Amino acid sequence: MKDKISSLALFCGSSDSCSSSYRVLAADLGRGCAERGITLIYGGAKLGLMYSAAEAALSKNGRVVGVIPDFFSDETVVAQNITEQIWVKSMSERKQRMEAMADAFVILPGSLGTMDELFEIVTDAQLGMHRKPIVLLNAFGYYDGLLQQLDIFEREGFLRPFHRNLLSVASSVDEVFEKLSGFQYENSDCWLARYTKNSTAKG
Numbered sequence: 714m715k716d717k718i719s720s721l722a723l724f725c726g727s728s729d730s731c732s733s734s735y736r737v738l739a740a741d742l743g744r745g746c747a748e749r750g751i752t753l754i755y756g757g758a759k760l761g762l763m764y765s766a767a768e769a770a771l772s773k774n775g776r777v778v779g780v781i782p783d784f785f786s787d788e789t790v791v792a793q794n795i796t797e798q799i800w801v802k803s804m805s806e807r808k809q810r811m812e813a814m815a816d817a818f819v820i821l822p823g824s825l826g827t828m829d830e831l832f833e834i835v836t837d838a839q840l841g842m843h844r845k846p847i848v849l850l851n852a853f854g855y856y857d858g859l860l861q862q863l864d865i866f867e868r869e870g871f872l873r874p875f876h877r878n879l880l881s882v883a884s885s886v887d888e889v890f891e892k893l894s895g896f897q898y899e900n901s902d903c904w905l906a907r908y909t910k911n912s913t914a915k916g
Contacts (some may be wrong), residue, residue, distance in 0.1 A: 718751055718816040718817045718846075718893055718894075719750070719751060719752060719816055720751060720752040720753075720754055720778075720814060720815050720816050720817075721746055721751050721752070721753060721754065721815055721816065721817050721818070721819055721893075722754045722755070722811040722812070722814070722815035722817070722818045722819070722834075723739075723742065723753060723754065723755045723763065723766055723818075723819050723820075723821065724756075724818065724819070724820045724821070724823065724827050724830040724831060724834070725739060725755075725761070725762040725763050725766070725820065725821035725822060725823045725827055726761045726762045726763070726821070726822055726823035726824055726826075726827055727756070727758055727760040727761035727762070727763055727823075727826070728760070728761045728762075728824070729760060729761055731761070731762070731822070734853065735762055735821070735822050735852075735853075735855075736761075736762060736765040737765075738762075738821065738822075738850070738852050738886065739762035739763070739765040739766040739769070739821055740765045740766060740768070740769035741769070741886040742766050742769075742819065742821065742850075742886050742889065743765065743766035743767060743768065743769030743770035743771075743773075743775065743777075744769045744770065744772070744773050744775075745886055745887075745889075745890060746766075746770050746775055747769075747770040747771075747772075747773035747774060747775025747776075748773060748775075749890065751775075752775070752776040752777070752778060753766060753767060753770045753775060753776070753777045753778070754778045754779075754780065754811055754814055754815050755767055755777070755778075755779060755780075756779065756780065756781060756807065757779025757780055757781030757791065757792055757795070757798055757799070758779070758781065758785070758790050758791065758792060759790065759791065759792040759793070760790060762821055762822065762823070764792060766821075767779070767792060767795055771794065771795065771796075776796045776797075777795040777796045777797075778795070778796060778797045778798075778799065778814070779791075779792055779795050779797070779798045779799065780799045780801060780807050780810050780811050780814075781798065781799070781800065781801070781807065782800075782801055782802065782803055782804055782806070782807055783800045783801070783802065804826075804829075808829075808830055808833055808834075812833075812834060812837065812843065815845065816845060817845050817846045817847070817848070817893050817896075818834050818845065818846070818847045818848070819847075819848050819850060819889055819893075820847070820848070820849045820850065821850050821852075822850075822852070822855045822856075831847075831849070834847055835847055835876075835879055835880055838879045838900065839876045839879060839900065840905075840909060841900065841905040841909055844898045844900070846881065846892065846893050846896035847879060847880050847881065848880075848881045848882070848883050848889050848892045848893060849880055849881070849882050849883070850883050850884075850885075850886070850889055851882050851883065851884055852884060852885065856882075860882065863877060863880075873901075873904070875899050875900055875901050875904070876899075876900065878899035879899055879900060881896070
């Protein structure tokens with residue numbers, strides 16, 4: 714991981730029907746990125762929490778990069794006012810591009826797509842494909858159930874403690890940035906050497 718985080722990939726919900734408190738949270742994160750000179754990389758849409766974060770970053774003259782599949786509707790989905798929009802062919806390619814571009818990852822409340830992004834990025838960290846910080850923002854107890862399920866995974870022997878620790882948990886936007894700045898890579902090089910051919914990760 715770089716000494717200073719210059720870019721952050723945000724994974725979160727695209728729904729506009731959630732409580733306004735979640736949109737306020739996303740906006741706080743977007744402003745926080747801009748104020749710290751961190752480029753916000755997100756899914757490129759003008760919907761939900763992701764756009765709340767993007768607009769807030771732009772309002773503070775932050776840099777915002779979208780990564781969006783080209784099958785989405787320009788009128789309904791695609792943000793037109795961000796700093797840069799990168800077009801890809803699939804949802805899988807979107808995740809891969811965001812992972813390669815970002816120095817860190819933050820997960821806000823979301824649903825199926827957000828869980829897909831979260832677990833892929835954590836699994837890639839587990840396999841040594843990157844050594845970048847991942848922070849889950851558990852505001853308002855939104856992810857309490859998920860964290861309890863991770864406890865079960867660990868207790869039943871399916872999740873090693875050092876892999877569980879690859880996912881940091883914060884309860885506020887300020888704590889997110891604290892976790893990012895204080896990140897320590899928790900994976901086991903011995904485990905990587907035993908289970909993978911190449912234990913040298915990027916990032």
